[in-house]
Structure formats: structure tokens, C-alpha cells
Amino acid sequence: MINRRIESITEGILNELNIxxxxxxxxxKICEFYGVDVKSEDLDVDISGLFVIKEKGNYIRYNANEPEHRKRFTIAHELGHFVLHKDTPLFISKSNNVMYRNLDSSTGEIKREREANSFAASILMPRKFVLDEISKIPKKTKDPVSHLADKFRVSEQAMTFRLANLGFDIGLVDY
Known part of the structure; x- marks a missing residue:
């Protein structure tokens, strides 16, 4: 299901940055625009990323050992926490406010996690851009979902969810 508020926020970000x-x-670069430092780290296997709020500055760390598509989604997810939830952290660790993305995040069980996932999908696969790319899929393409996933540099799973949330019948993408 599309969260119109989040779609509007990400559309505004993309417009502001002329993307x-x-x-x-x-x-x-979008994180950089917001002043959020982003770096890879060797994190535990069950942690994809984290967002930390500190007096000296905010930062995102993502698991260096994961595939590139997952890293991008994790960074976008953590940026979603910054944009949507920076005033309401998920976890507090001493004097730092820390938000984690782990295996439970992808289940969407926590409202803020679902919102961060929605933000990530919306900023990495904007509705307008998806519609534009669907219209450009070559007619002989055997797997349009895979084609779109490659174009947006996301996993096929992320693209499948995004297309479903945009109202497309997966497998019958009309192009």
C-alpha cells in the first residue's frame, strides 16, 4: 500500500535536488545533502544498517558484507528514519539515539520500520520514474521485473513489492 505522505516527501526531495x-x-549524495555521514562497517550478520543521532552530527552505517542492492536500500531506509523519525528514535543507547535495520525490519512489523521501508522504496523507485521506465521496456524483454530492478539498482524482490504497491499485477506488467 502506498503511503501518500511519504510519496510526497520523497518526490519533494527528488525535485529539490533536481533528480x-x-x-x-x-x-x-542525498544523505550528504542532509548532512548525514554514510559509511560502511563490518556489522553483525543480522544488522544491515543503523542510524545514529549525536550532538556532533547524524550518521548512517551499513553492513559492508551485503550485496550492493541491499546496501542502497539499507541506506535509503536509514535516511527514511532521519527524515521521518529523527525526533522519535526506535532504540536509545546511552547518550546516542540509535535506529537499527535488521532482519525484523523487513517484516514491516513495526510502524516506523514499515514507513522507513516505504520511504526507501519511494526514493529509490519513484512512481513517476517507474512508470517512465515501464514505457521504455523493450518488447522482447522476458523478465520486465528483472529489467526494472537493474534500471533502479534494487533487488528483484524490492521491485516486485514496489510494483505491487503501485498497483501492477506482477508478471503481467503492461508495457
């Missing part, structure tokens, strides 16, 4: 196509979506 006009899928290939121009550089999630690390």
Missing part, C-alpha cells in the same frame, strides 16, 4: 531519472538517484 529527474532513475540513473541519477545517488542515495549517498
Amino acid at each position: 529527474t531519472s532513475a540513473k541519477k538517484i545517488d542515495i549517498k
Whole structure:
């Protein structure tokens, strides 16, 4: 299900940064625009990323050992926490406010986790850009979902969820 508020927020971000196509979506540069430091780290296997709020500055750390598509989604997810939830942290660790993305995050059980996932999907696969790319899929393409996932540099699973949330019948993407 599409969260219109989050769609509007991400659309505004992309417009403000003059991002006009899928290939121009550089999630690390978007984080940089917001003053959020992003770096990879060797995190525990069950932690994909974390967002930390500190007096000296906010930062995102993502698991260096995960595939590139997952890293991008994790960074976008953590940025979602910054944009949507920075005043209401999920976990508090001493004097730092820390938000984690782990295996439970992908189940969408916590409202803020679902919102961060929605933000990540919306900023990495904006509705307008998805519709535009669908119209450009070559007719002989055997797997349109895979084709779109490659264009947006996301996993096929992320693209499948996004297309379903946008109202497309997966497998019958009309292009």
C-alpha cells in the first residue's frame, strides 16, 4: 500500500535536488545533502544498517558484507528514519539515539520500520520514474521485473513489492 505522505516527501526531495531519472538517484549524495555521514562497517550478520543521532552530527552505517542492492536500500531506509523519525528514535543507547535495520525490519512489523521501508522504496523507485521506465521496456524483454530492478539498482524482490504497491499485477506488467 502506498503511503501518500511519504510519496510526497520523497518526490519533494527528488525535485529539490533536481533528480529527474532513475540513473541519477545517488542515495549517498542525498544523505550528504542532509548532512548525514554514510559509511560502511563490518556489522553483525543480522544488522544491515543503523542510524545514529549525536550532538556532533547524524550518521548512517551499513553492513559492508551485503550485496550492493541491499546496501542502497539499507541506506535509503536509514535516511527514511532521519527524515521521518529523527525526533522519535526506535532504540536509545546511552547518550546516542540509535535506529537499527535488521532482519525484523523487513517484516514491516513495526510502524516506523514499515514507513522507513516505504520511504526507501519511494526514493529509490519513484512512481513517476517507474512508470517512465515501464514505457521504455523493450518488447522482447522476458523478465520486465528483472529489467526494472537493474534500471533502479534494487533487488528483484524490492521491485516486485514496489510494483505491487503501485498497483501492477506482477508478471503481467503492461508495457
